[in-house]
Amino acid sequence: MLPQTRKKRLSKRGVSVVIGYVLLVSVAVVLGGVMYAWMKSYVPKESLDCPEGSALSIKSYVYNCSDPSKINLTIVNNGRFAAAGYFIHASNSTDEALATIDLSEKLIPGGGVIKYGGAVLLGGTNNNTFKPNDETTNSFDVIALTGLASIEISAVRWQNYENKLRFVNCGKESMFKETINCQN
Amino acid sequence: MKRVLRKGISPVIATVLLVAIVIIIAFIVFLWFKAMGEEVITKFGKNVELSCGDVEFLAEYSNGELIISNTGNVPIFGIKVTAEGAGSEKNYDLKNNLAPEWPDLGLNPGGIFSADIETEIGSAEKIILTPVLMGTSDRGERIYICKGDMYTSEIII
Numbered sequence: 282m283l284p285q286t287r288k289k290r291l292s293k294r295g296v297s298v299v300i301g302y303v304l305l306v307s308v309a310v311v312l313g314g315v316m317y318a319w320m321k322s323y324v325p326k327e328s329l330d331c332p333e334g335s336a337l338s339i340k341s342y343v344y345n346c347s348d349p350s351k352i353n354l355t356i357v358n359n360g361r362f363a364a365a366g367y368f369i370h371a372s373n374s375t376d377e378a379l380a381t382i383d384l385s386e387k388l389i390p391g392g393g394v395i396k397y398g399g400a401v402l403l404g405g406t407n408n409n410t411f412k413p414n415d416e417t418t419n420s421f422d423v424i425a426l427t428g429l430a431s432i433e434i435s436a437v438r439w440q441n442y443e444n445k446l447r448f449v450n451c452g453k454e455s456m457f458k459e460t461i462n463c464q465n
Numbered sequence: 466m467k468r469v470l471r472k473g474i475s476p477v478i479a480t481v482l483l484v485a486i487v488i489i490i491a492f493i494v495f496l497w498f499k500a501m502g503e504e505v506i507t508k509f510g511k512n513v514e515l516s517c518g519d520v521e522f523l524a525e526y527s528n529g530e531l532i533i534s535n536t537g538n539v540p541i542f543g544i545k546v547t548a549e550g551a552g553s554e555k556n557y558d559l560k561n562n563l564a565p566e567w568p569d570l571g572l573n574p575g576g577i578f579s580a581d582i583e584t585e586i587g588s589a590e591k592i593i594l595t596p597v598l599m600g601t602s603d604r605g606e607r608i609y610i611c612k613g614d615m616y617t618s619e620i621i622i
Contacts, residue, residue: 322512323515326515328538330538376528377532379532379534383576398573450536452521
């Protein structure tokens with residue numbers, strides 16, 4: 282009879298306090314890990330944007346309607362940060378608010394200026410060499426375009442983002458539009 | 466008969482039932498969490514829903530021509546077009562239904578696209594453009610439609 286009485290007493294004690302705590306902490310850690318894995322993608326990260334004050338503009342242009350084969354644009358960095366180059370689009374209609382013709386395809390190469398990802402780069406594929414107040418003149422073959430009406434440019438930069446060099450479009454904030462008129 | 470009822474189910478059956486119920490519940494919870502995990506689509510290392518907030522584009526419709534300019538830094542994989550007319554609403558996928566010339570890999574940052582969609586849009590009074598992004602999940606590449614008014618662009622014709 283004695284062993285049976287002892288067995289009953291032991292079973293009434295249940296799980297020890299230490300094991301109880303270990304179980305509780307383990308369950309909490311596992312749940313925390315599961316929740317972290319599920320929610321980590323929702324943690325906001327810094328957006329890929331140019332610093333405020335990145336801007337280029339068209340200082341002047343040379344375009345003769347009697348010989349509309351080429352347009353020369355003098356671009357100036359009137360922002361506060363160096364740029365890598367620019368996206369450039371043209372319109373041959375005064376009705377369209379957005380320029381739809383990609384002029385980077387019409388770039389006449391020279392002087393280290395290259396086409397890259399739909400943009401015109403002024404200093405290679407990893408440097409922001411076009412510093413504030415710098416000027417450059419680029420030429421575009423526009424013989425196939427009739428009635429060039431306007432040109433839009435927006436700056437691009439190389440920026441480090443999560444330890445990678447990324448090509449960044451400075452977007453609407455840096456957009457500059459120039460109306461083109463015949464000069465002869 | 467009464468004696469049998471008072472005994473209840475045997476401890477062996479009770480244990481088997483208990484174990485079976487625990488296994489079934491654990492399986493259901495596992496499937497639930499697995500399904501949640503698979504739904505996570507990421508782009509640039511963050512949830513694609515957050516990337517939708519980074520999408521920037523300009524759109525214009527004139528003389529039957531739709532023009533879209535990607536002014537942000539997120540490639541726009543596709544565009545859902547909703548054309549609203551007098552009491553009617555039609556949904557289109559820009560590439561599959563309206564403009565097959567839309568780039569296969571989407572409109573890259575700085576890119577611009579134009580297409581004549583007048584025939585299909587017809588007498589619509591308003592066009593709503595919703596960006597579609599390509600992200601990655603455990604199952605590979607997945608497309609995600611940026612639902613919500615803050616991501617769409619409305620053009621009154």
